[in-house]
Amino acid sequence: MQIDPLPRRAPRVSYRTGTAAGALAEAGTLAVFGFGSGSPAADDPRYVRVALESFDAPVPMEVWQVDAPVNCGTDGALQWSAGGGWLFAAIDLDEREHGGPSATARLAYEQLHRFVTAHDMQHVLRIWNYLGAINRGEGDAERYKHFCDGRAAGMGDFFAEGFPAATAIGHHGDEHGLQVYLLACDQPGQRVENPRQVSAWRYPRQYGRTPPSFARAMNLPGRDALAISGTAAVVGHASAHHDDLDAQLEETFINLETLLASAGLAAGFDTHSPLKTYVRHAADAPRVRDFLRHRLPGVPVLLLHGDICRSELLVEIDGWRYV
């Protein structure tokens, strides 16, 4: 007789102020993220300092919570936590110790792959990647292209059935630092693509030797939330509105709404739809904030200083839509 799997309620993601220790002490806390050089240190495997500066004061932290007791630990360079069928894992590597961006990305993905497989949490649903100087180098020599090579090599055939949703952003911290963290589950999600955009893994050769390996979004196993990948002003495979911030924001919004429709969700974002917005130029942050306040009143938004992986793109948005 087939036994129905337990429903997996999506982790709740919030942005809030307060102390990391306080958030870590709450029941069901799977992960806490501090942003920027002013974020506190905390000696807990569930806590990660992300090397992106926030444009908000006080700087919010991001908190992930599940409806179950949570275990956590470290395993070599990995830190992890697990509860209720969900797994968080993070790795922070120094490129100088591993031979550059490609070899480091490969190692990070090999380690994460090994770990999720060993813990029966093979369904990697969502991944974030933060690397330094992402746009340095021309054409095929750009560091992002090397990252894409190493990521694909480290993934191997593990994602043969389809890629996770993802974000890849350039940070302004120690430029040799690569941070990768993920959310996995013991049940599969469902990938969502954007009909306005060429799937990233099918991008033509002009964007690099190795096309970026990610899905545009992921419906979580319980169908109660959509994890939205980094979304920018890409139409077809081309970047639209080079160097026009307002037009890129409008195009990004059309892409976000198209993704929601493609995922079978009602339109719009609400007070339970936390979004992260990555802004290339600090001088653009106030304008981006105004745009978001006007277009997404009441929606929790974290505004972060980061480089988008194509140098002509000025802004990118990722996040969550709960059903």
Ligand code: 3EB
């Ligand atoms: C794009 O649409 C913009 O390499 O993991 C967005 C999300 C982008 C994820 C990645 C890249 C990635 O192609 C760039």
